[in-house]
Every structure is written in C-alpha cells, then in structure tokens.
Amino acid sequence: MSLTTTTTESGTTPARAGRTGGEPPSTERAAPKPHASGRGRARPLADVALSAVGACALVGVAVTVWLGLWVTPPDRFMGNLVRLLYIHPSIAWVMYICYGVAFLSSLAFLWPRTRSLRFDKLAGASSEVGVVFTGLTLVTGSIWGRPTWGTWWTWDPLLTTTALLFVLYLGYLTVRRIPGEPEVCARRSAIAALVAFVDVPICYFSVLWWRSLHQAPSIADPVTGKTYIHGSMAWTLLLSFVSFTLVYVWLVARRYRLFVLAEREDDEGLAQALAERRAESSQVRA
Amino acid sequence: MNGYVEAGYVVGLGTLAAYAASLVVRERAARRRVGAGTPTVTRPRQVRAPGDAGSTDTRPLPGSGPALDPAPGDSR
Numbered sequence: 191m192s193l194t195t196t197t198t199e200s201g202t203t204p205a206r207a208g209r210t211g212g213e214p215p216s217t218e219r220a221a222p223k224p225h226a227s228g229r230g231r232a233r234p235l236a237d238v239a240l241s242a243v244g245a246c247a248l249v250g251v252a253v254t255v256w257l258g259l260w261v262t263p264p265d266r267f268m269g270n271l272v273r274l275l276y277i278h279p280s281i282a283w284v285m286y287i288c289y290g291v292a293f294l295s296s297l298a299f300l301w302p303r304t305r306s307l308r309f310d311k312l313a314g315a316s317s318e319v320g321v322v323f324t325g326l327t328l329v330t331g332s333i334w335g336r337p338t339w340g341t342w343w344t345w346d347p348l349l350t351t352t353a354l355l356f357v358l359y360l361g362y363l364t365v366r367r368i369p370g371e372p373e374v375c376a377r378r379s380a381i382a383a384l385v386a387f388v389d390v391p392i393c394y395f396s397v398l399w400w401r402s403l404h405q406a407p408s409i410a411d412p413v414t415g416k417t418y419i420h421g422s423m424a425w426t427l428l429l430s431f432v433s434f435t436l437v438y439v440w441l442v443a444r445r446y447r448l449f450v451l452a453e454r455e456d457d458e459g460l461a462q463a464l465a466e467r468r469a470e471s472s473q474v475r476a
Numbered sequence: 477m478n479g480y481v482e483a484g485y486v487v488g489l490g491t492l493a494a495y496a497a498s499l500v501v502r503e504r505a506a507r508r509r510v511g512a513g514t515p516t517v518t519r520p521r522q523v524r525a526p527g528d529a530g531s532t533d534t535r536p537l538p539g540s541g542p543a544l545d546p547a548p549g550d551s552r
Contacts, residue, residue: 255485274484281488322495326488333484438490444499451506458510 197310201262206297235383244440258425265423271337277425278330280434282352287326287438288320289359293387304474310376311453313383315445317359319438324356339403351363351393358386372453 225227258276295313298304331349333341343349365382368375397406409427410417417424 192539209543255489259481259485270478270481273481277485277488326491329491330484330488333480333487337478338481375493437496441492441496441499442495444503448499448503448506451503451510455510 196437204297224367240440240443243436243443247358247433247440250429250436254426254430254433257422262422262426268338271334271444272423274330274334277434278327278334279427280430281323281330282327283431284434284438285320285323285355286394287435288316288323288442289355289387289390291316291363291440291442292320292359292383293390296383296387299376299380302309308377310372310379312442313380314363314449315442317362318440318445320360320362321356322441323438324352324359328352328356337419344403346403347396347400348393350465351389351396355386355389355393358389362386 254276258273262273262276264270268275292313295309295316299309299313328349331352334340335344358469362379362382364377366379368378370378396402397404408418419427
C-alpha cells in the first residue's frame with residue numbers, strides 16, 4: 191500500500207509517490223471505495239501477526255533458557271560451559287540473516303525494476319538489528335572464550351572479521367544518517383551495504399580458510415550431513431535457532447515501523463511549514 | 477554452573493530485551509508525535525449524509541480522526 195492511499199485518507203500527508211520512480215502521483219489513482227480496499231482489516235491483521243510472532247519468540251526463548259540452563263546435561267569436555275552455546279551460535283546465525291536481508295534489500299533497491307524506498311527501510315532496519323546481534327555475538331563469544339581459551343579476546347580470523355563486521359555496519363548506519371534527498375540517501379546507503387557485505391562470507395568461511403582457534407562448524411558435517419550432537423542438546427539448539435530467528439523478525443518489523451513513522455513525521459513537518467509559509471505570503475499580499 | 481554461563485545469558489537476553497523495549501517506547505513516542513493513534517483502531521473512513529449514498533468522494537470529514545499507519549511492508 192502506498193502513501194497515496196494515506197494521502198487520500200488523511201488529507202494531511204504530502205504525496206511521496208513518484209519519488210521512487212515506480213508509483214504514479216496520488217491524483218492519477220482512482221479513489222478507493224470506502225471499506226473496499228481492505229486497509230481497515232489489513233492493519234489489525236499485521237499487528238496480530240506481529241504480536242503472534244513476538245509471543246512465539248518470547249515463549250521460544252524462555253523455553254530455550256529453561257532447557258539450556260536446567261534440563262540439558264553438561265558436556266563431556268566443556269562441562270556447564272556448553273550451556274552458553276545454546277545462545278551464542280543462534281545469535282551469530284541471526285547476525286548473518288540480518289546482513290543477508292540487508293544485502294538483498296539493497297540489491298532490490300538498486301535494481302531499477304524493484305526500486306522502492308521500502309527496501310531501503312528494510313535494509314536499514316535489518317542492519318541496525320544486525321549490529322545489535324553482532325555486538326552480542328562478540329560479547330557472548332568472549333564470555334565463553336575466557337574460561338575455554340583462557341582469554342577474553344584473541345586476534346583469531348573469525349573474531350577479527352566479526353569485529354570488522356560490527357565496525358562496517360556501524361559505518362553503514364552512520365552513512366544512513368547523512369542528510370540529503372531520500373532517493374540519494376537510499377542509493378548511497380545501498381552501495382555502502384553492498385560494500386560492507388563483502389566481509390560476511392569472509393567472516394563465515396574464515397574458520398575453514400585459515401587456521402583458527404575458533405572451531406569450524408560442528409553441529410553437522412556439511413558434506414555427509416551427519417550430526418554431532420543429539421537428544422535434548424540438539425533439540426534445545428534447534429529451538430534456540432528458531433526462537434532467535436523469530437526475535438529477529440519481530441525486531442525488524444518494529445524497527446521498520448519506526449522508519450515509516452519518522453518519514454511521516456518529516457512529511458507532516460514539511461506540510462506544516464509549507465502551510466505556514468503560504469499563510470504568511472497571503473497575509474503580505476493582503 | 478559457573479558465573480560465565482549466567483553472565484552470558486543475562487548480557488545476551490538483557491540486551492535484546494532492552495533493545496526491544498526501546499523500540500516499543502520510540503514507536504509509541506513517534507505515534508504520539510504524528511498523532512496516529514494506536515495502529516489497531518479501525519477508523520470509519522467517512523460519514524455520509526443520508527442523501528449522499530451515491531457519492532464516490534472519499535475525502536475524510538474534518539475531525540474524523542487520524543489516518544491509519546501503513547502496515548509493515550507498505551511502500552511510501
């Protein structure tokens with residue numbers, strides 16, 4: 191649904207349609223029939239869906255914590271420290287999802303046929319959530335590494351490239367805040383997101399490409415598919431992956447809505463300033 | 477268990493909870509600023525006069541309330 195409909199309904203928000211090159215101005219669209227567009231129903235449905243995702247994520251994380259801390263047995267080698275691995279790999283997994291979505295959204299924005307500012311917002315939302323998850327990946331990994339490796343930090347390839355990811359996407363978020371025309375800002379940000387994404391495969395494959403202190407992927411053999419963990423440990427880890435993915439969906443949807451609201455706020459401020467300027471000029475003429 | 481495990485869970489989940497709460501608070505504040513109200517309220521689009529049943533004018537009447545927000549995924 192476009193802002194055109196919002197303009198029709200509220201009469202206060204200036205039309206942004208056409209800025210992204212794919213939508214006609216509001217005046218060229220047929221007026222929607224009252225109660226026929228489904229808009230009145232779509233909003234509550236979206237909210238209900240988002241609430242359901244949030245509830246599922248909350249329950250999933252709570253069950254993961256319960257299973258991870260109290261139900262699953264200690265590991266033969268790591269002891270109780272294995273319990274940290276019910277959250278650390280899941281958080282890292284979500285980090286990759288975040289940057290993957292940001293990458294695809296940025297590509298979609300730069301692609302002329304799919305160019306839309308909604309992809310820019312999605313990339314921004316996903317990247318911001320990604321920075322949070324990257325920070326958590328580093329911190330939880332560090333907390334696990336101190337008793338396991340004997341150090342909080344080491345310049346291991348995976349750790350270093352993950353820290354680089356954190357800095358790169360912080361830079362991306364900074365680029366997003368540089369003022370300018372929405373389309374120009376979005377294009378600039380999309381290019382920055384593509385550049386930052388170069389580090390993602392390097393980060394993921396670093397444990398295979400270089401001799402690393404960090405273990406290689408050890409949940410399952412990538413070639414044979416044979417799993418190395420079983421029983422309650424495997425189910426807890428699987429639940430953790432699903433739950434944190436749902437957390438990601440909920441956070442990105444919330445952040446996306448914030449972008450939409452901020453944009454509307456800008457539009458309303460612009461409309462108000464224009465109205466005041468018109469009123470001033472009419473007073474001068476009078 | 478040792479303190480590292482508890483610290484990892486507290487830091488990880490606490491940070492996520494704080495970030496989620498900040499998003500909710502910021503969204504509510506933004507809604508207040510734009511006067512959008514709660515997103516789940518379905519607002520009647522138009523109040524028609526009895527003799528105006530055939531009209532296709534969908535402009536809202538003055539004071540008919542704020543516009544609904546676009547759903548997540550809406551383009552603007």
